[in-house]
Amino acid sequence: MKTLVTGGAGFIGSHIVRWLRKTNCEVVVADNLRTGKRTNLPDNVPLYEVDIRDQAGLADLFAAERPQAVVHQAAMANVRESMEDPITYAEVNIIGTLHLLELVKDYNCSKFIFASTGGAVYGEGRLPIESATEGVRGARLAPSPPPLPFTEDSPPQPKDNYGANKLSCEHYIELYHQNYGLPYVILRYANVYGPRQDVNGEAGVVAIFSGAMLADQATFITGDGGQQRDFVYVDDVARANILALKGDLTGTYNVGTGLPTDVNTLYRLLADLTGYGRKPGHLPRPTGEVRATWLDCSKAGKELGWEAEVDLREGLRRTVEWAKMAAATA
């Protein structure tokens, strides 16, 4: 099955491309190289340098390549930037996705896979211990956030424009399914980390810490470091995309480890792996930052046959080894 990977020259997209090549799938990539790099791709994979806002450019690509499936990773994915430039974010993340959906409909593609985000779509969650305060007689409680871990049925409550963009795309995709029968899989990723990650991406904390630690530079933790995230290794995420392409399922799936890790723990693991001895500085916690988020991924286990296989320490070890190699060849 010939598969178009948008954003295939980026961090996650380039891992998906390599997995697809391993399964002998024919792959083409569309990427404007905003954060992606040609060198992230194997030499024999055709790269169309096209912006997904360019409807005519995408139409030319479809006419030339006639892909049978689309794995849509291209996006602008920086939360802070999305608040500063909401228009460009909507143009790339929403209009760009609609351009693709129109072509996927016109060319009758057999599958549309969409990279969504658990981190930004669900918003704030309630820690298990906080449940104890529920239902106090007579208490006037503010609307309570849904309990953690988030399941696919937790109500989405994005707190930023990037999360709103992704949720909006999810609604459009569902409508293309209802109105035109488009088979789709939406994958809501947790915090993805691993080789080739850009420090400016959605969840670049591993890349930022490991880069600074290996260069023996100062490191900074925002807030008290108690914020909890679900860190999932990029190979596991790429494998979820491959499984999503293969099956004939349509649906939305969380893709994470199901385990929370606080930033202080992540910091200690990376300091240990890189031999970094300096103490971190502290920066103020960004306004509106979610305190805790992690994902229940049992639906992906049952229906896609997917679960994360690489544990955090092993994934960080592989990432640090790659960063050392990249620094040595730079």
Ligand code: NAD
């Ligand atoms: P990335 O920046 O490395 O990859 C995005 C790719 O899209 C890049 O190659 C970039 O050049 C390309 N791109 C950006 N704007 C484009 C445009 N207008 N036209 C064509 N190409 C464009 O980021 P990533 O971390 O690999 O993210 C991949 C996808 O996964 C994104 O959709 C992101 O929202 C989603 N996601 C990432 C994470 C994470 O933890 N990294 C978590 C949840 C969801």
